[in-house]
Amino acid sequence: MDNKQTMSPAKAWLQFAIVFFAGITIAMGMFKVPVNMPNIMNFYGTDMTTVSWMMSIVGISCLVTALPAGGIMQKVGVKTFGIIVIVCGILECLLGAVAPSIELLIASRVLDAVSYGCLTMVSVAIISASFAPEQRGLPNGIWVIWVPVAQLLVAQIANGVVPAFGWQGEWIVVGVCQIIALVLFILFIKNPGQQAADADGTDEPEEKASIVDGLKEPGPWLLTLICCGLAFGCSVYTGLYPAYLSSPMGAGLDPADANNLVSLGSLGGIVGSVLIGIIINIVKPTKRGWLMLAICAVSIVTFLVVFSVPAAIMAIFIIWYSFVSTINMPVAFAWVPDILKNPKTLSMAMGIMMIGANIGGALGVTLPSALIDGAGGVWAACLPLIVGLAIVSLVLTVMLTLYVKKKVLPVRPDLEGK
Incomplete structure (x- = not known):
């Protein structure tokens, strides 16, 4: 393909x-x-x-x-x-x-x-x-x-x-x-x-790449680690933040007010999904690594302050947090075909990428919860984990961007000038 x-x-x-x-x-x-x-x-x-x-x-x-x-x-x-x-x-x-x-x-x-x-x-x-x-x-x-x-x-x-x-x-x-x-x-x-x-006017579908070819592509393995690292902080929003808002040791809000804020946050996710799609189209395919790098940087800052936001701006922050938690995967989906030396290995690349996303989603609530419980209900106890993993994702994004520039683009003429 x-x-x-x-x-x-x-x-x-x-x-x-x-x-x-x-x-x-x-x-x-x-x-x-x-x-x-x-x-x-x-x-x-x-x-x-x-x-x-x-x-x-x-x-x-x-x-x-x-x-x-x-x-x-x-x-x-x-x-x-x-x-x-x-x-x-x-x-x-x-x-x-x-x-x-x-x-x-x-x-x-x-x-x-x-x-x-x-x-x-x-x-x-x-x-x-x-x-x-x-x-x-x-x-x-x-x-x-x-x-x-x-x-x-x-x-x-x-x-x-x-x-x-x-x-x-x-x-x-x-x-x-x-x-x-x-x-x-x-x-x-x-x-x-x-x-x-059909595009070539032939009757024969194009030849498929082997599974081994897909496993040998370095790009998807780096991308799956990036997605995993960011998924932890994003999972805190989807899995723990509603409890934080109403917890006496958290934001201490009335449960009804907390639920209203969570509902309001969904607007950030929906708007963010469409907005990031438009941004991805504006950014050239060969420059999407820098877009992911920007998302990692924004995520680090967001995760760092997630449990210290004043009540006066909580509604605005929740919309922002929902937005930040939504935008990394669309960029990963759009980027993955262009980090491959052999684009015919896309199916295997998607499987590899989803491993990290699934692991981050599965453990992104369990591990932070264990750290919070171990600290006697102190919510900030999970910050070293989620911020640290986001920093790792940023470093890996730099590595993947450089890898694509040096190893992928020279063998992908279809990406030339894009």
């Missing part, structure tokens, strides 16, 4: 719209659990700790599947892999709706891990194949809001469906949405390899 746009802008945006819709339905499958936890507890007569495994098992499984998934996608092709991913989501909804025990319901969530954990790789591969390097920023930025949109939708579905049909009704509704996404995906999504063949 090269880095030239292989279809018209209208067709490229159609490809994105379908994969974005598919992503929303898959994220709905992931986040239909939190809004139905009390209903599931009552139905099976179990406790919250047991039901919480329905979320934990997805996070654990995502860590395990990231690298093999990249290899499988590189082997079978992006479209085929995308179909498998969506089918896994559908099967989870169907099996979960009829699960006779909580144990089987939890086990079915492994299928959600495959769908939720792998669809981002599919989306980035399709965006990279459909849009020229200088045009990928906006779709990558918009893509990041797939989760907030899904969380909003599952809450509304729960309000409308669950009172009449129980929590199983939400499983069925989400499954139907995923079936619609699957049909659209099969009908309209083109495999990136076939896009290149």
Whole structure:
């Protein structure tokens, strides 16, 4: 797969719209659990700790599947892999709706891990194949809001469906949405390899790179460490900051006021996703390392003051913190195709990159929480960890930027002058 746009802008945006819709339905499958936890507890007569495994098992499984998934996608092709991913989501909804025990319901969530954990790789591969390097920023930025949109939708579905049909009704509704996404995906999504063949006027899809070729690319390994380091500080926002706002040893706000501030913060994430997409498009593909460097620097400063913001400007800071926590992954998604000596290894590169993002997301709440608890509830006790890792990410970004300049650009004529 090269880095030239292989279809018209209208067709490229159609490809994105379908994969974005598919992503929303898959994220709905992931986040239909939190809004139905009390209903599931009552139905099976179990406790919250047991039901919480329905979320934990997805996070654990995502860590395990990231690298093999990249290899499988590189082997079978992006479209085929995308179909498998969506089918896994559908099967989870169907099996979960009829699960006779909580144990089987939890086990079915492994299928959600495959769908939720792998669809981002599919989306980035399709965006990279459909849009020229200088045009990928906006779709990558918009893509990041797939989760907030899904969380909003599952809450509304729960309000409308669950009172009449129980929590199983939400499983069925989400499954139907995923079936619609699957049909659209099969009908309209083109495999990136076939896009290149169509552009060349040939019938043969381009040759795939081997999995070993993908593993030998240094760029994705550096990028996965960068994403991991930044994910810790970002996870503090999503996982711990609501508790900090209402904690007596934290901001000490009224719980209702704290919830309102968290809701307000979502605006920063949504606006940030679109804004960073526009910025990515403005910045030349060969200069995106400097954009990531700027994000690392801004993140370091933000993480450093996260637990010492005056109440008077807390609302503004939360919008800013949400913005900062949102913008690094769109840049990584847009940058990853251009840090490869062999662009045909993109599928494997995505799998490698998602390892760091998943590890940071999984441990970014657990480790800071342990440090805070160990310090007797002092929230600033986790700052050396999250700020230190962000500094490491900054150093690694400098290294990756220099590596791309010296080792990648000389062998990538498609990036010349970009």
